[in-house]
Amino acid sequence: MIKIQKVSKSFSGKKVLSEISLDIKKQDFVAIIGPNGAGKTCLLRIINGLFIPDEGKIRVFDLDPVKNGLFVRKKIGFIFQNEFITRDVPLSVNDVVSVGRVGVKGLFKNLDKEDFESVRNAMDEVGISDLVNRPAGFLSGGEQRKVSIARELARDVEILLLDEILMNLDPASQMEINNLITRIYEKHKLTVVFVTHLLRYLPEGINRVVALKNGKVFSDFSNQDFNSKDLSRLYDVDEENLKKYVGNFKL
Amino acid sequence: MWEILSYSYFQNALLGSILAGIGLGIVGVWVVLLRIPFVGVAISHAAFAGSVIGLLFGVDPVLMAIVFSLLASILIGPIAEKSGLEANVIIGIIFSLVLGIAFLGLGLIKGPKTEAFNLIWGSILTLSRVNIYLNAGITFFVILFLLFFGKEIKAVFYNREVAASCGIPEKFIFFSLLFLSGFVICLNLNTIGGILIFSLLINPPSAARILTHSLSKMYLLSILFGIIACLSGLFFSYVFSVPAGATIIIVSSLIFIISMVLRGGNGS
Numbered sequence: 442m443i444k445i446q447k448v449s450k451s452f453s454g455k456k457v458l459s460e461i462s463l464d465i466k467k468q469d470f471v472a473i474i475g476p477n478g479a480g481k482t483c484l485l486r487i488i489n490g491l492f493i494p495d496e497g498k499i500r501v502f503d504l505d506p507v508k509n510g511l512f513v514r515k516k517i518g519f520i521f522q523n524e525f526i527t528r529d530v531p532l533s534v535n536d537v538v539s540v541g542r543v544g545v546k547g548l549f550k551n552l553d554k555e556d557f558e559s560v561r562n563a564m565d566e567v568g569i570s571d572l573v574n575r576p577a578g579f580l581s582g583g584e585q586r587k588v589s590i591a592r593e594l595a596r597d598v599e600i601l602l603l604d605e606i607l608m609n610l611d612p613a614s615q616m617e618i619n620n621l622i623t624r625i626y627e628k629h630k631l632t633v634v635f636v637t638h639l640l641r642y643l644p645e646g647i648n649r650v651v652a653l654k655n656g657k658v659f660s661d662f663s664n665q666d667f668n669s670k671d672l673s674r675l676y677d678v679d680e681e682n683l684k685k686y687v688g689n690f691k692l
Numbered sequence: 693m694w695e696i697l698s699y700s701y702f703q704n705a706l707l708g709s710i711l712a713g714i715g716l717g718i719v720g721v722w723v724v725l726l727r728i729p730f731v732g733v734a735i736s737h738a739a740f741a742g743s744v745i746g747l748l749f750g751v752d753p754v755l756m757a758i759v760f761s762l763l764a765s766i767l768i769g770p771i772a773e774k775s776g777l778e779a780n781v782i783i784g785i786i787f788s789l790v791l792g793i794a795f796l797g798l799g800l801i802k803g804p805k806t807e808a809f810n811l812i813w814g815s816i817l818t819l820s821r822v823n824i825y826l827n828a829g830i831t832f833f834v835i836l837f838l839l840f841f842g843k844e845i846k847a848v849f850y851n852r853e854v855a856a857s858c859g860i861p862e863k864f865i866f867f868s869l870l871f872l873s874g875f876v877i878c879l880n881l882n883t884i885g886g887i888l889i890f891s892l893l894i895n896p897p898s899a900a901r902i903l904t905h906s907l908s909k910m911y912l913l914s915i916l917f918g919i920i921a922c923l924s925g926l927f928f929s930y931v932f933s934v935p936a937g938a939t940i941i942i943v944s945s946l947i948f949i950i951s952m953v954l955r956g957g958n959g960s
Binding site for chain 1: 725727840841843844846847849850851853854855856857858859860861901904905906907909910
């Protein structure tokens with residue numbers, strides 16, 4: 442579904458991704474972990490064609506996401522790390538979730554009954570139907586995350602890229618969003634790439650953990666548990682100290 | 693009093709006011725929601741620089757004003773994109789550049805410079821039919837653009853990155869919004885002037901935003917407030933023989949204050 446071969450990407454002379462290769466199959470639920478600056482967000486942006494690789498090859502649905510950007514992005518959902526809605530934009534929850542249908546619909550066509558049904562179904566599934574007419578900028582962080590998830594669900598995507606979507610949420614909201622993502626993954630048979638720092642709180646559905654370090658794949662824990670030794674090497678932190686933060690972590 | 697309506701200069705002023713209210717009411721919403729309020733100042737000073745250069749080289753100053761302001765509005769988006777800086781920063785750079793060009797030109801012009809300053813102060817009572825046709829044309833085009841690309845514009849207001857990731861051609865929409873805003877501002881400089889246009893661009897949509905959480909209502913209220921400000925400015929200007937541009941701005945500011953009072957001022 443997503444094939445990344447020897448992809449490199451630099452910004453201002455600094456190599457963020459360095460000849461990275463990764464093969465993500467249909468219905469993989471992959472957690473991408475790693476230190477800050479390891480290239481996690483950059484990798485997501487390259488997958489959906491927002492960044493152009495300097496070197497290497499990337500194929501999504503067997504297509505180049507840069508050359509076929511608009512088409513490929515219609516099938517890839519992306520929730521950004523900092524996409525909280527500001528109060529000065531006068532959009533309701535319904536408006537924001539409907540944005541998901543805009544790209545699907547294409548130019549010069551108004552959203553129709555079918556689109557609004559998708560929007561309604563997505564809001565029902567995420568549990569925000571009661572917020573439909575509320576100004577989106579006035580919602581809590583957890584509610585805003587659900588609105589973003591509903592927006593991507595309304596698009597009927599096949600791949601979901603989630604960039605640290607648990608950041609700035611309280612523990613209850615983190616659990617709720619994790620459960621929601623697992624439920625959506627199972628129900629819609631999606632391929633999910635989940636970038637996170639919260640190693641203790643990975644969604645239950647995750648079946649693969651890929652660790653990035655210095656723009657390379659440090660470890661791909663597809664078939665093994667990763668232990669505190671691996672994490673210690675990944676983050677360059679003393680093993681005992683790391684345990685206090687992430688516990689005895691097992692996939 | 694009503695005989696004034698039979699004079700063609702007043703008819704032009706009336707039509708110009710309504711068109712300014714509609715055009716600036718719509719692009720004002722764009723400018724406020726894209727958080728680039730100073731685009732009005734940069735574009736109007738680009739027009740000023742253009743007219744100065746026109747006078748200097750013996751080319752029609754109005755034509756050069758249009759060329760310069762359109763050039764400025766076309767350049768903001770791509771330069772911001774290429775440099776990775778905020779559009780607001782590029783607006784500041786363009787503003788200082790055109791101001792430099794304008795002052796350089798003013799220093800070099802030997803003859804009268806009044807024509808260049810006309811664009812800075814504006815003169816609603818001297819609008820020609822050509823002005824009206826041009827304003828009507830661009831206002832019509834802006835309305836069409838809004839009708840055709842309304843849902844994409846909404847997505848860009850929400851979040852440009854999200855819009856791009858949803859497969860929406862957000863760059864085309866964003867650049868078009870900047871360009872059309874520049875075009876509308878440029879063609880309305882004769883109506884209200886380069887310095888005062890800033891208020892007419894910002895006050896009506898801001899007052900509208902205070903009163904509603906709905907984007908479509910914000911557009912309608914912004915247009916309504918723009919028209920009210922322009923027409924009442926014209927009325928007071930006629931009745932009390934005061935400058936129309938300044939009166940328009942004071943009325944639009946009053947509308948903003950009244951909106952705040954009506955809303956209760958708690959920002960919710």
